[in-house]
Amino acid sequence: MKNLKNEILKKKNTAFKSQSRTHYHLFPVFCAVLLLMVQSVFSQANESFSPVNNSSVINNKVAQNSADMQTLQADFVQEKHMDFLQMDIISKGKFWFRKENQLRWQYTNPYAYTIVINNGKISIDDEGRESEFNVDGNKIFEQVNNIIVTAVSGNIMDDNQYKTTVLENDNFYKIILNPKNSDVQQVIKEMQLFLGKSTLQIEQVKMIEPTDDYTLISFKNQIINEPISAGTFTLD
Amino acid sequence: MNRFLPALLLLISVYSCSPLVNMQKTNRVVPALAPVIPFGPDTRIIYRASINISDKQLSGLFIFRQAPDHDFGYVSFISELGIEFLRLRLQDGELHTEYAMEALNRKIILNALGNFLLVLLDDFDSSHTSVYKQKSDGAWIVVEKQALLQWEFWSMNEKNNPETISYYKGKKPSFILHLQYKKKGEVPHIIVFNHQRLPFHITLKKIQ
Numbered sequence: 001m002k003n004l005k006n007e008i009l010k011k012k013n014t015a016f017k018s019q020s021r022t023h024y025h026l027f028p029v030f031c032a033v034l035l036l037m038v039q040s041v042f043s044q045a046n047e048s049f050s051p052v053n054n055s056s057v058i059n060n061k062v063a064q065n066s067a068d069m070q071t072l073q074a075d076f077v078q079e080k081h082m083d084f085l086q087m088d089i090i091s092k093g094k095f096w097f098r099k100e101n102q103l104r105w106q107y108t109n110p111y112a113y114t115i116v117i118n119n120g121k122i123s124i125d126d127e128g129r130e131s132e133f134n135v136d137g138n139k140i141f142e143q144v145n146n147i148i149v150t151a152v153s154g155n156i157m158d159d160n161q162y163k164t165t166v167l168e169n170d171n172f173y174k175i176i177l178n179p180k181n182s183d184v185q186q187v188i189k190e191m192q193l194f195l196g197k198s199t200l201q202i203e204q205v206k207m208i209e210p211t212d213d214y215t216l217i218s219f220k221n222q223i224i225n226e227p228i229s230a231g232t233f234t235l236d
Numbered sequence: 237m238n239r240f241l242p243a244l245l246l247l248i249s250v251y252s253c254s255p256l257v258n259m260q261k262t263n264r265v266v267p268a269l270a271p272v273i274p275f276g277p278d279t280r281i282i283y284r285a286s287i288n289i290s291d292k293q294l295s296g297l298f299i300f301r302q303a304p305d306h307d308f309g310y311v312s313f314i315s316e317l318g319i320e321f322l323r324l325r326l327q328d329g330e331l332h333t334e335y336a337m338e339a340l341n342r343k344i345i346l347n348a349l350g351n352f353l354l355v356l357l358d359d360f361d362s363s364h365t366s367v368y369k370q371k372s373d374g375a376w377i378v379v380e381k382q383a384l385l386q387w388e389f390w391s392m393n394e395k396n397n398p399e400t401i402s403y404y405k406g407k408k409p410s411f412i413l414h415l416q417y418k419k420k421g422e423v424p425h426i427i428v429f430n431h432q433r434l435p436f437h438i439t440l441k442k443i444q
Contacts, residue, residue: 080318084301084310089282089444091316105317110443111284113295113316124293126286127441131293186338187319207318211335215318 049167049174058166058173065200072097074222082213101149102233117149118233125235150177150191162191171197186210269390272356272398272415273423275302275309275326281423283440285313289345290435296321298440300357310334311353324350326357348411348436352429355388355401355413395420408432 052058073096080089093107103117114125123132150162161184162177177191187209194204201222208214273281281300286293296316302309308327314320323335331350333341340346391400397420401413411431415424429438 078318080314082299082312082314082320084303084312085280085299086303087280089297089299089318107316113284115316124295126295127284129286133293183338209320211320211323213320 049169049172052166052168052173055166058168062173062175062195062200068225070099070225071228072222072224073226073228074219076220077218079216079218080213081216083211096228096232097149098228098233103149104232114235116233116235123235130235168197172203173197173200271359272401272427273300275300275357277302277306278304279309280444281442282444283427283442286439287313288435288437294321297443309357311357322349324353326353329354329358344434345436348431348434351403352411352413352438355403356427393417397424411436 073094075094076092078091078093080091082089091107091111092109093105095106096104101117101119103115105115105117107113112125112127116123116125117135120135121132122135123130161181162179165176165178167174167176173195175193175195177193179185179188179191188207189210189212190208192204192206192208193202194206195201196203201224202219204219205217206214207217279300279302283298283300284295285298286295288294294315296314299312299314300309301312308325311324311326311331312320313322320335321337322333322340325332325334331353333346336346387404389400389402389404390398391402393399395417397415397417399415401415402409403411403413409432411429411433414426414428414430416426418425423442425442427438427440429436429440431437
């Protein structure tokens with residue numbers, strides 16, 4: 001009986017040791033796979049880009065895609081990079097867009113802040129404090145409004161407010177927008193839109209300021225042309 | 237005697253303008269006053285900011301930052317979307333404008349913002365003399381700036397944190413700050429700035 005117990009214990013120990021050994025063997029493989037996954041996610045938009053051969057075809061495709069899109073909603077992660085900060089400031093939220101000019105941009109983390117742009121009016125809910133004003137009367141918001149709507153809608157190819165350059169790699173089209181308007185130039189030196197090649201959906205927006213600081217917004221869970229209720233574009 | 241008369245008259249007139257004139261001086265020892273937001277190597281403090289200037293509303297983040305290898309710091313105001321409105325450099329007790337968006341680049345706005353920030357950031361030891369005074373309705377730390385006709389009144393709570401700071405130029409306050417804390421020894425969780433002469437209000441709420 002004692003021998004049997006010892007044998008069972010021995011087998012358990014051997015099994016445990018062999019399991020542990022198996023884990024140790026798998027660990028580098030697991031790390032390598034994880035590294036590859038992380039790299040593939042983060043490097044997609046950073047791979048080197050080259051000019052597209054036939055930019056007019058791309059222009060037409062993007063313009064058609066933008067024309068077909070009536071609504072868009074997505075989650076976003078925003079990373080603010082500043083040269084004097086060692087760590088980027090990260091905020092998260094969700095947005096809803098409906099043509100022509102209706103937008104709800106809602107931050108949920110690390111603070112609650114909602115900006116609604118609806119037919120020339122801007123409404124803000126700043127942690128319960130609501131305010132409303134016209135875009136026209138506020139130069140800063142007029143510029144910001146223009147930038148957000150342009151970035152989200154992707155309606156840029158025939159926009160005479162920007163000088164446009166189209167680049168590509170295996171996975172993305174990178175559209176570089178340089179503002180022509182001097183007011184916008186003061187705020188944004190360059191805007192880079194990353195569109196998935198197969199979907200032509202906007203995946204990332206990078207807004208580079210005159211100081212070379214930038215804001216990188218990555219979109220996830222995009223839903224296109226699903227009806228969005230009118231109430232989404234009010235604060236009530 | 238005639239030589240000293242103008243100086244004497246100036247001294248009397250300055251003193252008569254001072255909001256300190258009705259206060260009683262005491263012999264109590266002045267406790268050491270730390271800046272409201274102390275800047276040092278690797279400072280990184282972020283506030284949510286809501287600014288109202290002449291009924292125009294701006295909001296965003298106020299960032300107080302000093303890199304570990306720098307002897308100066310930055311205060312930056314950026315929109316939620318990340319666009320920078322303003323960047324000031326704090327060096328040797330002075331604020332220098334490094335960048336200001338056109339809409340904010342007005343002397344009156346930058347002066348008011350600069351005064352507000354210096355009250356929060358200034359190191360007392362080097363630039364101020366302070367006197368402890370007692371009022372019937374509570375204890376006050378009176379900080380008297382070296383420059384003529386500028387005073388700061390610090391009203392301290394029982395944990396020796398300033399709860400109200402009034403900044404005077406002459407007899408009437410230019411602006412008043414209200415400060416709220418979550419924990420002792422921390423920077424304020426909420427800072428409310430109300431300018432008394434301009435339609436200019438700021439609320440800061442700490443997020444990081």
